[in-house]
Amino acid sequence: MIVELGHFALTLALALSLVQAAAPLAGTTLGDHRLMAVAGPTAMAAFLMTALSFAALMASYAASDFSVANVYANSHSLQPMIFKLTSVWGNHEGSMLLWALILTLFGALVALFGGNLPERLRANVIAVQGVVGVAFFLFLLLTSNPFARLDPAPIEGEDLNPILQDFGLAVHPPLLYLGYVGYSICFAFAVAALIDGKLDAAWARWVRPWTMAAWIFLTLGIAMGSYWAYYELGWGGFWFWDPVENASFMPWLAGTALLHSAIVMEKREALKIWTVLLAIIAFSFSLLGTFLVRSGVLTSVHAFATDPARGVFILAILVIFIGGSLALFALRAQTLNAGGLFHPISREGALVFNNLILVTAAATVFVGTLYPLFLEAIDGSKISVGAPFFNLTFGALAAPLLIAVPFGPMMAWKRGDLFAATQRLFAALGGALAIGALVMLFVDRNALFAALGAALAAWLLLGAVSDLVLRAGLSKGASVSWSRLKGLPNSVYGTALGHAGLGLTVLGMAMTSALQEERILAMKTGESVEVAGYRLDFKAYEPTQGPNFTEDRALFDLTGTGGEALGEIFAGKRVYQARRMPTTESGIRTFGFSQLYVSLGDPQDNGGIAVRIWWKPFVTLIWIGGVVMALGGLVSLADRRLRVGAPAARRKPVAVVQ
Amino acid sequence: MMTRKQKRLSIIAGAMAFLALAAGLVLFALRQEIVFFRTPSDLVTMSIKPGVKLRLGGRVEKGSVVRGAGTQVSFGVTDTDKAVKVTYDGILPDLFREEQGVVVEGALAGDGVFVADTVLAKHDENYMPKEVADALKEKGVWQGAAKP
Numbered sequence: 001m002i003v004e005l006g007h008f009a010l011t012l013a014l015a016l017s018l019v020q021a022a023a024p025l026a027g028t029t030l031g032d033h034r035l036m037a038v039a040g041p042t043a044m045a046a047f048l049m050t051a052l053s054f055a056a057l058m059a060s061y062a063a064s065d066f067s068v069a070n071v072y073a074n075s076h077s078l079q080p081m082i083f084k085l086t087s088v089w090g091n092h093e094g095s096m097l098l099w100a101l102i103l104t105l106f107g108a109l110v111a112l113f114g115g116n117l118p119e120r121l122r123a124n125v126i127a128v129q130g131v132v133g134v135a136f137f138l139f140l141l142l143t144s145n146p147f148a149r150l151d152p153a154p155i156e157g158e159d160l161n162p163i164l165q166d167f168g169l170a171v172h173p174p175l176l177y178l179g180y181v182g183y184s185i186c187f188a189f190a191v192a193a194l195i196d197g198k199l200d201a202a203w204a205r206w207v208r209p210w211t212m213a214a215w216i217f218l219t220l221g222i223a224m225g226s227y228w229a230y231y232e233l234g235w236g237g238f239w240f241w242d243p244v245e246n247a248s249f250m251p252w253l254a255g256t257a258l259l260h261s262a263i264v265m266e267k268r269e270a271l272k273i274w275t276v277l278l279a280i281i282a283f284s285f286s287l288l289g290t291f292l293v294r295s296g297v298l299t300s301v302h303a304f305a306t307d308p309a310r311g312v313f314i315l316a317i318l319v320i321f322i323g324g325s326l327a328l329f330a331l332r333a334q335t336l337n338a339g340g341l342f343h344p345i346s347r348e349g350a351l352v353f354n355n356l357i358l359v360t361a362a363a364t365v366f367v368g369t370l371y372p373l374f375l376e377a378i379d380g381s382k383i384s385v386g387a388p389f390f391n392l393t394f395g396a397l398a399a400p401l402l403i404a405v406p407f408g409p410m411m412a413w414k415r416g417d418l419f420a421a422t423q424r425l426f427a428a429l430g431g432a433l434a435i436g437a438l439v440m441l442f443v444d445r446n447a448l449f450a451a452l453g454a455a456l457a458a459w460l461l462l463g464a465v466s467d468l469v470l471r472a473g474l475s476k477g478a479s480v481s482w483s484r485l486k487g488l489p490n491s492v493y494g495t496a497l498g499h500a501g502l503g504l505t506v507l508g509m510a511m512t513s514a515l516q517e518e519r520i521l522a523m524k525t526g527e528s529v530e531v532a533g534y535r536l537d538f539k540a541y542e543p544t545q546g547p548n549f550t551e552d553r554a555l556f557d558l559t560g561t562g563g564e565a566l567g568e569i570f571a572g573k574r575v576y577q578a579r580r581m582p583t584t585e586s587g588i589r590t591f592g593f594s595q596l597y598v599s600l601g602d603p604q605d606n607g608g609i610a611v612r613i614w615w616k617p618f619v620t621l622i623w624i625g626g627v628v629m630a631l632g633g634l635v636s637l638a639d640r641r642l643r644v645g646a647p648a649a650r651r652k653p654v655a656v657v658q
Numbered sequence: 659m660m661t662r663k664q665k666r667l668s669i670i671a672g673a674m675a676f677l678a679l680a681a682g683l684v685l686f687a688l689r690q691e692i693v694f695f696r697t698p699s700d701l702v703t704m705s706i707k708p709g710v711k712l713r714l715g716g717r718v719e720k721g722s723v724v725r726g727a728g729t730q731v732s733f734g735v736t737d738t739d740k741a742v743k744v745t746y747d748g749i750l751p752d753l754f755r756e757e758q759g760v761v762v763e764g765a766l767a768g769d770g771v772f773v774a775d776t777v778l779a780k781h782d783e784n785y786m787p788k789e790v791a792d793a794l795k796e797k798g799v800w801q802g803a804a805k806p
Contacts, residue, residue: 234752344668356673360680367684371692382695384713384763389691393683520748522728573752582752601729601749610729610749 003068006056007147010097013049013104014137016042020107020130024123028195036119039126040111046133047108050101054088057097057146061088067153070094070146076159076578078548083165089173090164092294092310093146098173099290100136102181106210107133110185117206124192125185132184135317143310159548159578168228176221176248180286182214183251186258187283187325190276194328197335199276204266207279209637211262215255216633222248223626234584234599236614238512238622241390246369247289253362254282257355264351268413270340271352273333278355280329284322285362291318292369346416350408357401364393402456402506405499406463409492410470424470428462444515453510460503464496494636498629505625508593511618518615520601524608532615533561534596536569541609549576551585554600554609558589571598571611593618693763698735698742701766708766714742714774715761723756735760735772746774 020042027035057070061084066072074091075084089095107129114122140146189207193199225248230238239245258278264271295311342348368385376382406428410421422429436455444450471488472481517532528537537557544551551572558566571587587598594617601610695713696706706712719734719741726732732745733756744762754760754777764774 341662341665343665344672349669352669352673356676360677364680364684367688371688383692384695385688385692389687392687392691393680396683397680520729584752599749602725605725612749 002056002059003065003147003149006053006060007145009049009053009056010137010141010147013046013053013100014134014141016046016049017104017130017133017137020046021127021134022130024127024130028120028123028127033119036123039123039130040114043104043107043111043126043129046130047101047104050097050104054097054101057094058085058088061085064157065153066155066157067149067151068146069148069150072150072154072157074160075157076548077156079160079165080547082167082170083160086169087160087164090160090169093140093144095173095177096136096140096144096294097146099177099181100133100140102174102177103129103133103136103184106182106185110188118202120196121189121192121203121206124195125188128188128191129184132188132321135321139310139313139317143313157578159576162549162574162576162579162581162583163232165576166228166232168224168232172221172224172228174221175217175224179214179216179218179221179255180248180251180289182210182217183255183279183283183286185210185214186279190279191325191328193276193336194325194332197332199272199336201266201269204262204272204275207275208259208262208266211255211258211279211282212633212637215252215259216630216637218248218252218255219626219630219633222252223623223630226626227623230619231586231588232583234586234612236518236586236597236599236612236616238509238619241368241387243369244289244293246365246390247285247292250362250365250369251282251285251289253358253365254278254285257358257362258282260351260354260358264348268340268342268348270342270348271355273336274355276333276336277329278359280322280325281359281362284318284325285366287318287321291315342413343415345411345418347408347411347413349416350404350411353404354401354408357397357404361394361397361401364397365390368393399456402460402502405460405502406466409467409495409499425463425466428459428466431462432456432459447514450510450514453506453514457503457507457510460506461500464500464503468492468496490639491636494632494634494639497632497635499632501625501628501630501632503625504621504628508618508621508623508625512616512622515617516614516619519611519613521611522604522608523611524606529611529613531596531613532617534566534615535559536598536613538611539568544572546574548578549574551575552600554587554598554611556587556598558596569596569598571600573600590620593620593624595619695761697737698740699737701742701772702740706766708768711763711765713761713763714744714772715759716741718754718756718758718760720756732771735762742772743770744772744774746777748775748777750777 020039023035023042024039027033027038057068060068060071061075062081064071064075064077064084066075070091070093071087074094075087079087087094089098107126110117110122110125110129114125117125186207189203189210193203222245225245226238229240230236258275261271261275261278265275291311291314295314344352368389371385372383406425407418407421410416410424411418432455435458436451439447439454440451468485468488471492472485474481476484519529519531521529523529523538525538525541528535530536535558537559538554539557540555542553542555544553551574553570553572555568555570558569560566566589569587569589572585574583574585575581576583584599589596594615597614597616599612601612603609693711693713695715696704698714698716700706701714714735716735716737719736722732722734722741722743724732728747729749730745730747731750732743734741735744736742744764746762746764761778762772762774763776763778764772767773
């Protein structure tokens with residue numbers, strides 16, 4: 001009954017989305033205020049129906065109702081409750097339902113908080129959101145119905161892919177989708193602006209917080225996914241340039257560019273057309289990511305579905321939305337009034353440089369990700385484009401961007417002075433070079449890469465601090481500085497935190513890549529091994545039993561660099577009963593920012609077992625940096641919120657223009 | 659002071675130069691850094707030079723897995739027609755099993771043995787690397803994703 005209710009609610013959500021798409025558009029075309037007013041309530045109703053449908057699916061998972069095909073294929077009665085619930089989106093159908101839920105959530109949020117938006121803009125934005133909703137509800141109902149029943153109902157489920165039975169599944173997909181789908185709002189705003197041929201600072205003031213919110217979630221989602229892959233897969237890597245990772249990285253790059261170009265548009269009314277294009281590109285990358293992951297054209301941990309009908313359907317969605325919006329852009333872009341100009345050496349110029357590199361970098365990732373598909377379609381040869389390609393192209397592009405980052409906030413609007421900015425960054429530059437030299441001298445004479453990475457990271461961190469220090473004016477005395485610091489707008493702190501977070505991530509990546517130590521060896525109980533000064537004594541290898549798996553667990557006694565006992569560290573090999581599938585459970589101990597990482601391989605014929613041990617210096621900074629970046633976004637967003645609520649006085653002239 | 663035209667031109671010229679540079683870099687990298695996928699039959703018939711990096715895909719031959727000292731291991735990769743011996747020093751992925759699909763990355767040594775530096779077997783019990791499935795289909799020996 002609950003299942004049918006969920007199915008029915010999903011169908012109703014489709015119907016509501018059709019109204020949400022059609023009525024407001026008709027309203028803005030005919031100038032009918034009543035039709036435009038339909039937008040808000042239908043958007044909220046569509047969200048409620050989708051939420052009901054989602055809750056119904058969740059309830060059938062919680063109850064282990066194996067008469068539902070989706071539950072049967074992805075759940076097991078012995079799973080702990082948390083994994084039963086997260087299993088809802090650990091599969092194709094459920095994760096698409098989550099996609100739709102978040103899409104309608106954003107539509108409802110615009111309806112709820114968009115009270116002070118110009119009437120036509122609000123109606124058009126919600127309508128575009130509705131069109132996207134229609135496409136995805138059709139996709140769900142026609143190709144990926146999560147509520148399909150089985151008759152007779154099986155007694156036991158097939159269990160969720162063990163690799164997904166982890167707390168990471170509770171966090172990573174929802175965060176990532178909030179980011180992915182959040183860009184649909186920017187897309188809707190861009191298309192609405194193109195439909196009306198009107199673009200002003202109020203538009204940018206609205207788009208920025210939504211972009212920022214989506215970007216925060218995407219940043220956290222990617223960081224979380226990276227850490228999850230790091231500890232779960234047992235390969236000890238934080239980024240594999242896997243097509244699916246790239247699929248989330250491209251919208252992140254485009255979104256970061258959008259975030260910066262929207263600043264120029266809001267503050268200086270320049271780069272308008274470019275910002276609209278970027279908003280379209282960012283969401284197009286989100287759709288492309290959905291296509292790559294969900295169509296099965298790529299094989300990956302994430303590719304649940306390989307039903308060709310689905311691939312074709314998503315490809316059609318992709319073509320209609322990206323093609324349609326770009327065609328609209330080509331037709332209408334020139335009707336938007338172009339913004340003001342600026343000197344190339346200026347804050348605007350710096351932000352253009354940022355955009356240029358980020359978009360080019362996204363393009364190289366795009367080429368590297370899709371080139372194998374392209375080549376196979378052309379002449380049938382199969383290739384793989386791996387880390388060396390991306391490290392070369394993306395690395396070469398990222399380096400100048402990272403060097404340029406601290407200059408940006410130092411530049412004046414309209415016309416800046418590069419020389420003066422450099423002078424103000426002397427302290428940061430000196431600090432960065434000193435840290436690079438110290439790494440070279442005291443850590444590892446041969447690690448040029450580590451030294452360069454540390455210097456670059458220090459440059460970013462010190463550059464962010466310099467910005468705050470200079471704004472505070474330390475020479476004026478502590479009390480003046482303090483009051484100045486308190487008076488700085490949140491966005492300045494947001495920028496500093498964001499850039500510093502980037503520095504932390506770079507530091508973590510450089511240190512781990514250049515200075516990690518690795519030992520792979522076969523060990524028997526009683527033997528010991530030393531890695532980076534830590535000694536591991538292989539104490540025992542014993543079977544244990546989990547709720548729906550058995551685990552062979554290796555216990556090591558850990559001794560620190562000074563001979564002090566540090567307790568036990570254990571790593572395991574699990575076999576999940578339902579799927580007879582083995583997984584590796586890595587053992588990780590954190591020391592400061594660094595980690596000792598143990599993972600097990602196969603048992604040897606002579607009774608030993610293959611063991612892989614890494615010392616990963618400063619590795620956690622990679623993800624801490626991501627969190628700090630997101631925090632910077634949050635601080636900046638807190639500032640924006642106030643401004644969005646405030647500009648009633650500025651809004652009036654906009655309303656008059658209509 | 660720059661005129662409007664100069665401002666616009668300088669930005670466009672800068673962007674164009676940058677994009678040209680990036681495009682050149684991508685083309686260079688695509689020539690240098692891509693790895694071709696081959697089947698065991700390709701290796702036998704195409705006379706590939708030793709040392710050229712490539713990916714080899716097929717099924718792990720039944721009864722061919724031999725563990726040596728430490729983490730040394732060797733196994734045969736077959737497309738049911740031809741088989742190639744692969745050696746690897748390291749930890750095999752969880753889902754590495756005899757008669758399962760596998761993709762190894764590495765290069766041929768002079769003696770015709772394939773020295774792998776990466777072994778990939780993905781995280782699903784039904785998983786057959788797409789390249790391997792396609793190659794087996796071509797040979798007409800594809801039996802669908804068999805459950806173990």
